[in-house]
Amino acid sequence: MPDLVAFRLGVRPGSTRSHAFALAPQLTLLAVDIDEEKRALESVALALLVFTPKVVLAHANTVLLEVGASTRLFGGLRALLSKVTSTVKGCGFTSRMGCAPTAWGGWLLAHARTRRVTRRVRIVKETTLVRVLDSLPVSLVPSAESHGNVFEQIGCATLADLRRLPRKGVARRFGPGILQWLAQAYGQAADPREAFCAPASFEARLELQARVDSAEALLFASRRLVLQLVGWLSAHHAAVSKFSLLLEHELAARHAPKTSTLDIAWAVPTRDADHILWLLREKLNQATLVAPVIEMKLFADQVSEHAPPSDTLFPMPTSDNESMAQLLERLSARLGAENVVQLVERDDHRPEAAMSIEAYQPAREAKSRRGKKTEKAKEPASEETEIEAEAEDAEIDESLELPDRAVPSQPRPCWILEAPQKLMLRNERPYYRRPLKLISRTERIEAGWWDGNGVQRDYYVADGDHGRMFWVYRERLSGSWFLHGFFG
Known part of the structure; x- marks a missing residue:
């Protein structure tokens, strides 16, 4: 033509x-x-x-x-x-x-x-x-x-x-x-045709017409491969969370490698071409090309089933978890995964060990949500089992005399110190700028013996005579007093 x-x-x-x-x-x-x-x-x-x-x-x-x-x-x-x-x-x-x-x-x-x-x-x-x-x-x-x-x-x-x-x-x-x-x-007879069938696995190749040695030019060329990937994912009703971009280099130097590989991965599977290209751009901008590129190959490594989002008759102003996850993934790609962190709650009675700061991993949150849904989706018990369970509950209710109201839990401060501050004693009272008055009952915490950092503490809420509230504790073995947090 x-x-x-x-x-x-x-x-x-x-x-x-x-x-x-x-x-x-x-x-x-x-x-x-x-x-x-x-x-x-x-x-x-x-x-x-x-x-x-x-x-x-x-x-x-x-x-x-x-x-x-x-x-x-x-x-x-x-x-x-x-x-x-x-x-x-x-x-x-x-x-x-x-x-x-x-x-x-x-x-x-x-x-x-x-x-x-x-x-x-x-x-x-x-x-x-x-x-x-x-x-x-x-x-x-x-x-x-x-x-x-x-x-x-x-x-x-x-x-x-x-x-x-x-x-x-x-x-x-x-x-x-x-x-x-x-x-x-003219539409007067049927016209049956055999549809194009997408392959079972994705692998695309693109031979470049010229030597490419810049990230922006590689991104422009790799867009063709990403569009093919998105079409393949749509045909298989799937989403991808990782793919590999194989770069074939021109042998410009004797010791330069012939090929190099860029692995692009993210937590939430997607088939959004713009989001994939954005992550690829950040990866290419951070990579150093050892030699000019003459050919590219793209492989889909981690593919999973993708359920399209369901629409509602009356949209509600709820938060979009997928958009937030994509934002955090882009921040991780731009700033580095170690610079985007999240607070992780832990089952530990020690206040300093009940929460930690780790790199953001939305896959773990999705896994926990799936675990909860799986527990809710368990098959209901049979009628005989329910009757037996009701009978056991009745026996427990008869044997235990529970109070009418639950025992109130001790309040927790808004601000907890990274390391507890040791307090002086004056007239047998803990002292922080002025003598402190204990105004709550004792809350005893004994935990951590399994990891070698065991604690034995008695916690109190203390008043500083000017409306300020403090969270203090006394070591049971040494008798020393420490300041651990401030109330608002």
Whole structure:
């Protein structure tokens, strides 16, 4: 297929070599690589699976999409076609769009747009389809090239002229297949097609046309691979939490490695292309290329099932946990995982060990939530078991005399010191700037013997005579007093 400049000079598909060079002396002819063209078409089809599961590889390097059930999801036909065009452009290709109620009708409009014989690219009604297709030239028929200029000799210029010819004569001269093709194009016959099937595992390769030695250029090229990954994930109803980008380097130095690998991982599985590209950008900006890159390969390492978020009839102003997780992942990628921390609660009675600061790991929170849901989803007990449990509860209630009200727990301060501060004693009272008065009952904590940091303490709430409240304790063995926290 000639490019736009050659097309303007008069070069057309089917022109002889000498005629093409006569029209465009600076024309450059490229050898056709059927296998490479097929791989390129499959990569585009893989990226377009994000819009519909019915993607078909058609005649003359055409990709057909059945989008009847997807228009509302993507905001209407115009918005959907715009997103499809943007995706194809992101894969590194240009496209000519055609939309019609039939597959061959869309194919004809797309190729008519390529040959600049019509400006109509979208048809929704079947009545409009007949009128527009009748005006298209008969040279768009897929089998027209094999018949030479026979259509011109019999005075057949448009598809309407072809439809007016006697059916028996058309079948005898051009074969019965052209009648079946006309019926399918005009929606008068069924047109079953085999859909493109995404592979079981994802692996994409991209050979760069020039040496790349900058992170920004690598990100621009890797966008094609990410779009294919997102389409593959949509086809398998899955999400990814880790992938590997293999970089093939040019051997510029003797001791430079031939390949290098970038592992990009995050906690919450996703198939959002923008989020994946953002994380990849941060990883590439922090990486150092040992040599120029000439080829890239992308492998999906950790893939899991993905359930789309359910929508509600009346949206509520609740927090978006997924958006918060993505924000923290971006901060981790930008600042480093060790610089984004979270408070982790621990089952320990010692105040200084009941909470710790660790690197943010939302996967652990998701795991705990799944554990709770699993416990709630247990099968209900049988009727006999419930009766036995009720009987046991009745026996316990009869044997134990519980108080009417639960024993109140001791209050905890808003601020706990990182290390307890030792206090002096004056007149047998702990002293912090002034004598402290104990105003609460004793709370004894004895724990930590299992890790060698055992404590034996008696905690009190103390008053400093000016409205300030303190949390103090006395060591049971030494009798020393310590300040451990402040109340608001």
